[in-house]
Amino acid sequence: MESRSNPFSELKPPLALDAALAEASRCLFCFDAPCTRACPTHIDVPAFIKKIATGNLRGSARTILEANVLGASCARVCPTEVLCEGACVMNDLHAKPIKIGQLQRHATDWAMAHGVRPFSAGPKQPGKVAILGAGPSGLACAAELTRLGIEAVIFEAGKQGGGLNTSGVAEYKMTPEFALREVSWLVEAGVQIKTGVRVGSDLTLEELEAQFDRVFVGVGLGRIGKLGIPGDDLDGVVDAIDFIAELKLERAQAKVGRRVAVIGGGNTSIDCVTQAERLGAEEVYLIYRRGPEEMPAYRHEVELARASGCRFIYLAQPVRILGRGKVEAIELARMRLGAPDASGRRRPEPVGGDNQILDVDMVISSTGQKPRSELLELLEPKGIKLDRGRVAVDERTMRTSNPSYYAGGDCVSGGKEVVNAVAEGKLAARSIAADLRHLWK
Amino acid sequence: MADLSVKFAGVQSPNPFWLASAPPTNTGDQIMRAFDAGWGGAVWKTLGEPIVNVSSRYSTVDFNGQRVMGLNNIELITDRPLAVNLREITEVKKRYPKNALIVSLMVESKREKWHEIVRAAEGAGADGLELNFGCPHGMSERGMGSAVGQVPDYTCQITEWVKEVAKTPVIVKLTPNVTDVVYPARAAKKGGADAVSLINTINSVTGVDLDTFTPRPDVGGRSAHGGYCGPAVKPIALNMISSIAKDPEVRIPISGIGGIATWRDAAEFILLGCTSVQVCTAVMHYGFRIVEDMIDGLSNYLDEKGFRSVNDLIGRSLPSVTKWEELDLNYKIVARVDQQKCIGCGVCYVACTDGAHQSIAARAEHGRTHVEIIEETCVGCNLCSLVCPVEGCISMVRDDTGRPPLTWKQYQEDPSAHKHLGPHNAH
Numbered sequence: 001m002e003s004r005s006n007p008f009s010e011l012k013p014p015l016a017l018d019a020a021l022a023e024a025s026r027c028l029f030c031f032d033a034p035c036t037r038a039c040p041t042h043i044d045v046p047a048f049i050k051k052i053a054t055g056n057l058r059g060s061a062r063t064i065l066e067a068n069v070l071g072a073s074c075a076r077v078c079p080t081e082v083l084c085e086g087a088c089v090m091n092d093l094h095a096k097p098i099k100i101g102q103l104q105r106h107a108t109d110w111a112m113a114h115g116v117r118p119f120s121a122g123p124k125q126p127g128k129v130a131i132l133g134a135g136p137s138g139l140a141c142a143a144e145l146t147r148l149g150i151e152a153v154i155f156e157a158g159k160q161g162g163g164l165n166t167s168g169v170a171e172y173k174m175t176p177e178f179a180l181r182e183v184s185w186l187v188e189a190g191v192q193i194k195t196g197v198r199v200g201s202d203l204t205l206e207e208l209e210a211q212f213d214r215v216f217v218g219v220g221l222g223r224i225g226k227l228g229i230p231g232d233d234l235d236g237v238v239d240a241i242d243f244i245a246e247l248k249l250e251r252a253q254a255k256v257g258r259r260v261a262v263i264g265g266g267n268t269s270i271d272c273v274t275q276a277e278r279l280g281a282e283e284v285y286l287i288y289r290r291g292p293e294e295m296p297a298y299r300h301e302v303e304l305a306r307a308s309g310c311r312f313i314y315l316a317q318p319v320r321i322l323g324r325g326k327v328e329a330i331e332l333a334r335m336r337l338g339a340p341d342a343s344g345r346r347r348p349e350p351v352g353g354d355n356q357i358l359d360v361d362m363v364i365s366s367t368g369q370k371p372r373s374e375l376l377e378l379l380e381p382k383g384i385k386l387d388r389g390r391v392a393v394d395e396r397t398m399r400t401s402n403p404s405y406y407a408g409g410d411c412v413s414g415g416k417e418v419v420n421a422v423a424e425g426k427l428a429a430r431s432i433a434a435d436l437r438h439l440w441k
Numbered sequence: 442m443a444d445l446s447v448k449f450a451g452v453q454s455p456n457p458f459w460l461a462s463a464p465p466t467n468t469g470d471q472i473m474r475a476f477d478a479g480w481g482g483a484v485w486k487t488l489g490e491p492i493v494n495v496s497s498r499y500s501t502v503d504f505n506g507q508r509v510m511g512l513n514n515i516e517l518i519t520d521r522p523l524a525v526n527l528r529e530i531t532e533v534k535k536r537y538p539k540n541a542l543i544v545s546l547m548v549e550s551k552r553e554k555w556h557e558i559v560r561a562a563e564g565a566g567a568d569g570l571e572l573n574f575g576c577p578h579g580m581s582e583r584g585m586g587s588a589v590g591q592v593p594d595y596t597c598q599i600t601e602w603v604k605e606v607a608k609t610p611v612i613v614k615l616t617p618n619v620t621d622v623v624y625p626a627r628a629a630k631k632g633g634a635d636a637v638s639l640i641n642t643i644n645s646v647t648g649v650d651l652d653t654f655t656p657r658p659d660v661g662g663r664s665a666h667g668g669y670c671g672p673a674v675k676p677i678a679l680n681m682i683s684s685i686a687k688d689p690e691v692r693i694p695i696s697g698i699g700g701i702a703t704w705r706d707a708a709e710f711i712l713l714g715c716t717s718v719q720v721c722t723a724v725m726h727y728g729f730r731i732v733e734d735m736i737d738g739l740s741n742y743l744d745e746k747g748f749r750s751v752n753d754l755i756g757r758s759l760p761s762v763t764k765w766e767e768l769d770l771n772y773k774i775v776a777r778v779d780q781q782k783c784i785g786c787g788v789c790y791v792a793c794t795d796g797a798h799q800s801i802a803a804r805a806e807h808g809r810t811h812v813e814i815i816e817e818t819c820v821g822c823n824l825c826s827l828v829c830p831v832e833g834c835i836s837m838v839r840d841d842t843g844r845p846p847l848t849w850k851q852y853q854e855d856p857s858a859h860k861h862l863g864p865h866n867a868h
Contacts, residue, residue: 034809
């Protein structure tokens, strides 16, 4: 198991050359491979692995990057256990699945270290596209458009690109330095990013529409927000997104409590739990209002949290945070599962009786990111339909109900993996290119 | 426990596992350590006139991450003084009287030279002699080794010279670098050889360095062809051995060589007619210790099969080795997939569709590849079962054609027999 001494060390270190060759040689080179089918970007996995085995790392990286221009970060952050590696036929052979993620990292790291371009800009075509947000979906959309020869400009409100890749991934999976290096790699190949431009205030949608033929919305999600219970404004109550971003971007200055309660049962909650433990918290609790079966976090992530010593408190709903000025305890109501709700999961209901008081000095709310309502409010008057706070699109094209606007990533999905955002950004780019074909002579 | 001891052309050996004449038998120290590890015999690295070697000397063929599928060498015969070798032979024989100690020889094609070296080796205590007519590099350029083995008349002639003075059994080591190895084997027999051993190494260039453009092994920017051995050559050795073992004119003991690394390999060589087997590459890779499992595994195998002695195994497979024209054209098998075991890799499908007889159908089902054999067109070629990564998933099952056995030979003799042929023959 990973040592606790360095909270920032990688969970899955890179494969050495010999290990990569041996691992690549284990691949059966399946026909119509299930790993490729399982990948949202449909990377031709057997092909890139075969190329590693033959020592053709340049070709291997190209195979990956042509399907997924963020293949280097996906190699680190993808939940391969439930995607490509979960689909690997080796599982049925009662053998360990091929380490596809680590092999992908082997090839893409080599490419980055050897000056291979992630993609080549295609011959110039008419049409200009504005992209809102430099997160994974926006980067993928921009890269694909540039590859197709269509000018694309990303407008990013923040100081740097990468979106959650830079600020929101558990540190032991990927560092912000690496995420930013990947962004620079794309910029060197032709992706244009204008940072510090807030759409709405710095640049209106009307101004964008005047300068660009199409707009891609890849603005992601916002903060998690308050828990909505008494005491949620006490010192020591933090937003999971802020917690992860702080520890990633400020490292040594990152603050963690001695006894930490993480509220919520998703993968971000797991990231908070494992990171809090690695930062030195003595006791870490994950508090979830349903049972283990209903918890949305991936099983392998839950195991990671369990291995780090986290205690899971199921069927518990925070009702109050106690403390004088700062967090001292959290009060939990006991719950039971009733009839299924709209999501199909059984709805938690209060059992009644005594509440549990848990002594903690930090509460991390990780109950799901909220939509960026300030941006969505600008889109609605443009005839862009929303669905429960998400941008509604035609899944085959990623086009919104306004034919000039496309969207992808978390603002559409409500929060999925980087690889889903890349797939959506790429699909949107291809749809936009088809859409702009009428401009070609 | 089965008896593993063999008597090879009169030479006693506690087991059939011998070290081949090669780097592992270069010194008395090595051979004594090998005997301590359990090796039954050893063929001393070839004695002859003084030579000098080059650096480097070996190169390999690796396959899918596995090292040394094949080994190539350009090393020559012993580069130690003859007197030192002879002294050590005497010492080894004295200390290990029960092990078989064969001495390999190679000198210029002159009668006196051969008489001289034979007397020296036997005088030192050799139990038998092996004439190196196989070395394919260096020595062959000087008219020795395979230059002799490739010409049956020379093979016969030198064997005769040796037999004029030899008191111990004479084994002729044959080169595989010929069109039909049966001819040199017959020549050795004609010259009076007591046994043959094969195969010596195969002419080879293992590969080219893609950065320097020099083939391997690189000797200061140049390379020369070498002799190839190791697991990759085993099928070639088995074929040559069985063809000699089947030949009614040869009929002398065979010591099998060529890619033997395990007791299983050894058992196959013995089943095809060998009385002893010789090992080199596997020892160069893993050391003398490999003999422990060779002895243990062969012994367990013999016990399980109910054989009292390894001698009961010799040549047991030869009756089933025949010519193509003797095979039954009406024997038919078809592939069958155990869907419970299938993991959906689709490798059988693509192999059959692109590489064989288009008799497997594939479709995606619940996100997996589902394959089915098209029995009507399946010719029973085995390919799918050979590429399938799952043990026992694709089996080849008998499909009774209801037609009487018919060989090509019979068919040629009686063309009307074609009415007995089935549609599977024509596909």
